[in-house]
Amino acid sequence: MDQNLLLNVCGLRAGIGDKEILRGIDLQVRPGEVHAIMGPNGSGKSTLAGVLAGDPRFTVYGGSATLGGVDLLALSPEDRSHEGLFLSFQYPVEIPGVSMVNFMRAAVNAKRRYLNLEPLSASEFLKMMRQKRAIVELDNKLASRSVNEGFSGGEKKRNEIFQMAVLEPRLAILDETDSGLDIDALRIVASGVNKLKTNQNATIVITHYQRLLDYIKPDVVHILYKGRIVHTAGPELALELEEKGYDWIKEQN
Amino acid sequence: MDALAQYLNLYREHSDVLMANAPEALNRPRPRAYERLMSARLPRKGDEGYPALSVEEMFAPDYGVNLRRVPFGVEASEPFRCGVPNVSTLMAFVVNDSFRPTATLERNLPDGVEVMSLARAAEIYPDVVAKHYDALAGAVKLIPTDPHSTADAVMQPSAVSVLNTLLCQDGVFVRVKAGVRCDKPLQIVNISNASAPLLAVRRMLVIVEDGASCSILTCDHAASHDVDYLNCQVTEAFLGRGASLDIYDLEESSARTARHAQLYARQDEGSEFTVNGTTLVGGRTRNSYYVELCGEHARAKLAGMAIGGDEQAVENATCVIHRAPKTESDQLFKNILDDKAEGAFYGSIIVDEKADFTKAYQINRNIVASPSARMHTRPQLEIYCDEVKCSHGATVGQIDENAMFYMRQRGIPERQARMMLMQAFMADVIDTVSIPALKSRLAQLVELRLSGTRELCAACER
Numbered sequence: 001m002d003q004n005l006l007l008n009v010c011g012l013r014a015g016i017g018d019k020e021i022l023r024g025i026d027l028q029v030r031p032g033e034v035h036a037i038m039g040p041n042g043s044g045k046s047t048l049a050g051v052l053a054g055d056p057r058f059t060v061y062g063g064s065a066t067l068g069g070v071d072l073l074a075l076s077p078e079d080r081s082h083e084g085l086f087l088s089f090q091y092p093v094e095i096p097g098v099s100m101v102n103f104m105r106a107a108v109n110a111k112r113r114y115l116n117l118e119p120l121s122a123s124e125f126l127k128m129m130r131q132k133r134a135i136v137e138l139d140n141k142l143a144s145r146s147v148n149e150g151f152s153g154g155e156k157k158r159n160e161i162f163q164m165a166v167l168e169p170r171l172a173i174l175d176e177t178d179s180g181l182d183i184d185a186l187r188i189v190a191s192g193v194n195k196l197k198t199n200q201n202a203t204i205v206i207t208h209y210q211r212l213l214d215y216i217k218p219d220v221v222h223i224l225y226k227g228r229i230v231h232t233a234g235p236e237l238a239l240e241l242e243e244k245g246y247d248w249i250k251e252q253n
Numbered sequence: 254m255d256a257l258a259q260y261l262n263l264y265r266e267h268s269d270v271l272m273a274n275a276p277e278a279l280n281r282p283r284p285r286a287y288e289r290l291m292s293a294r295l296p297r298k299g300d301e302g303y304p305a306l307s308v309e310e311m312f313a314p315d316y317g318v319n320l321r322r323v324p325f326g327v328e329a330s331e332p333f334r335c336g337v338p339n340v341s342t343l344m345a346f347v348v349n350d351s352f353r354p355t356a357t358l359e360r361n362l363p364d365g366v367e368v369m370s371l372a373r374a375a376e377i378y379p380d381v382v383a384k385h386y387d388a389l390a391g392a393v394k395l396i397p398t399d400p401h402s403t404a405d406a407v408m409q410p411s412a413v414s415v416l417n418t419l420l421c422q423d424g425v426f427v428r429v430k431a432g433v434r435c436d437k438p439l440q441i442v443n444i445s446n447a448s449a450p451l452l453a454v455r456r457m458l459v460i461v462e463d464g465a466s467c468s469i470l471t472c473d474h475a476a477s478h479d480v481d482y483l484n485c486q487v488t489e490a491f492l493g494r495g496a497s498l499d500i501y502d503l504e505e506s507s508a509r510t511a512r513h514a515q516l517y518a519r520q521d522e523g524s525e526f527t528v529n530g531t532t533l534v535g536g537r538t539r540n541s542y543y544v545e546l547c548g549e550h551a552r553a554k555l556a557g558m559a560i561g562g563d564e565q566a567v568e569n570a571t572c573v574i575h576r577a578p579k580t581e582s583d584q585l586f587k588n589i590l591d592d593k594a595e596g597a598f599y600g601s602i603i604v605d606e607k608a609d610f611t612k613a614y615q616i617n618r619n620i621v622a623s624p625s626a627r628m629h630t631r632p633q634l635e636i637y638c639d640e641v642k643c644s645h646g647a648t649v650g651q652i653d654e655n656a657m658f659y660m661r662q663r664g665i666p667e668r669q670a671r672m673m674l675m676q677a678f679m680a681d682v683i684d685t686v687s688i689p690a691l692k693s694r695l696a697q698l699v700e701l702r703l704s705g706t707r708e709l710c711a712a713c714e715r
């Protein structure tokens with residue numbers, strides 16, 4: 001096995017109940033890389049993200065997935081998170097009655113516990129929240145509300161990247177984080193993601209549009225179609241898709 | 254012998270002892286109560302308004318009654334400090350059915366605020382007590398009189414109120430004189446303490462005169478968790494014009510405690526009443542609220558929550574009657590039921606034909622966290638005039654799995670995520686408490702209870 005792999009997915013098959021959605025996914029991501037996954041609606045992009053993150057709705061039928069050599073599929077969703085996996089949800093969930101502050105404090109301290117670190121003091125925590133908010137220019141007012149409750153579509157996406165900034169994942173999967181963002185917000189969110197980039201971590205962006213990839217430059221672009229990665233190439237593939245659409249893919253498969 | 258008959262026998266055989274140990278104002282209504290009970294029975298599970306609990310079974314065991322008023326068990330009040338940090342309270346205990354003021358109570362009572370034993374009040378203010386005692390619990394008549402009204406069952410004073418009147422010897426008397434605002438909350442700590450099964454029959458009479466205001470915290474505890482207790486309690490509250498009264502009631506007793514509590518309130522013009530009833534630990538609990546809005550612009554907020562586990566049963570029944578125009582009521586009841594717990598909500602709103610421009614809302618939401626827990630919910634609306642804004646909603650569901658996954662993805666362990674969601678679920682009920690320190694104490698107790706703790710008192714003593 002390539003020691004340099006951060007994420008290694010081999011022959012991953014998964015679905016809901018008996019309905020197979022992912023039909024043998026192979027995907028390798030190295031530290032420092034940005035991968036884009038594109039593909040028509042319903043092809044299984046969100047499912048792949050969910051299966052990697054451990055969404056209990058899905059059943060894994062076969063294959064493997066490791067993060068930094070650790071068997072992801074054997075871990076609970078929370079431990080996958082502690083191991084450094086972050087998923088920016090296509091549809092972030094509203095949690096009325098749970099404040100953003102309590103939510104983030106619980107998340108941060110759970111991870112610290114996993115890493116055998118002391119919980120952050122109140123002032124350290126608030127200081128960190130302030131710093132991270134600045135990265136995506138998240139309004140202070142949002143931070144004092146319930147998680148995502150009553151947030152606009154764009155605010156929810158910005159809030160996802162804020163959480164990513166706080167949790168500093170090794171691998172972030174951004175599922176259509178660009179959808180619902182206005183042009184300025186897109187620029188801010190993309191620059192936030194770029195600021196968080198190091199040569200140790202990696203990002204998978206799931207998107208339908210080249211627009212986002214203008215800001216977050218991918219090293220590799222994959223096309224997912226009917227539960228398989230049917231095409232992998234450099235950044236030029238996204239441009240080609242923008243021009244030609246998916247028909248040629250559908251014809252070939 | 255049927256459950257009620259044993260109490261009627263007790264009365265027949267010992268009414269001399271009973272009456273000799275109680276004041277005249279409490280004795281006077283007994284013969285009528287006895288008459289009424291002769292042709293009554295206690296409600297059974299399945300009776301209209303009683304979806305989950307059989308009151309008859311609750312009262313069936315052979316409980317002792319302390320008719321001679323032997324002062325046993327009073328030392329039990331010591332361990333129960335029930336302090337709320339940062340709230341200076343005026344505290345009194347009720348041990349079984351005996352009123353026990355703290356040493357500082359009398360000295361600290363503000364001018365115009367009286368808190369004392371009901372029996373004593375009946376000696377000092379016989380007219381006041383005679384005028385109010387049993388005036389609500391004993392005399393509720395259904396208006397409008399629709400022969401098909403299903404709300405009859407909850408609206409008619411249940412036989413248990415009448416039984417309470419038959420046997421009651423003491424309780425708590427609270428009066429706040431006109432215009433007096435009692436800023437310190439009054440706290441009444443009810444403690445069950447006996448070494449053999451005991452029925453405590455107690456009464457609370459609360460009179461908040463015109464323009465006066467006060468908050469009352471009550472909490473129920475069991476000194477022993479190995480003895481069967483039955484608490485039969487009736488509260489009558491009178492709110493004068495522009496008066497304001499908050500009652501925050503917390504049950505933290507034991508699995509072997511049964512509680513049958515009824516609250517009757519009558520509100521004059523412009524008065525504001527809030528009641529929040531929380532059941533955290535108990536065996537079988539039946540709480541019913543009967544609120545009449547008799548003057549324009551009177552407003553009532555009824556809130557309640559229960560966190561039930563094991564074989565606990567908790568039933569809340571409400572009946573809010575709008576008798577005057579421009580009155581408002583708002584009901585919010587929530588339950589989280591785990592294990593084999595059973596919960597019920599029976600909520601009725603009645604809008605009289607004269608009560609135009611009424612607003613009446615009701616919400617009942619429930620989380621059933623285990624497959625063997627059960628919840629019954631039933632709204633009951635009777636509206637006899639046209640200009641009314643009225644809504645109700647009830648849900649029974651599970652924890653939101655999407656929210657669970659979202660939280661776990663962020664690293665929050667499953668158990669903690671579940672607790673946070675349950676706590677959040679109760680947030681709006683907790684928010685009905687207007688005293689900040691009490692609100693945070695309640696939030697803390699709820700959190701402890703959700704984490705599985707059944708001995709919540711220990712937390713208060715710390």
Ligand SMILES: Nc1ncnc2c1ncn2[C@@H]1O[C@H](COP(=O)(O)OP(=O)(O)OP(=O)(O)O)[C@@H](O)[C@H]1O
Binds near residue numbers: 057
């Ligand atoms: N809960 C579910 N129950 C049944 N089918 C599901 C469920 N979730 C997803 N699917 C199906 O799985 C397939 C893949 O869905 P998925 O959400 O992964 O697609 P996607 O590539 O993310 O699409 P989009 O671009 O629209 O976001 C679709 O056919 C979808 O209908």
Ligand SMILES: [Mg+2]
Binds near residue numbers: 045046090175
């Ligand atoms: Mg998707």
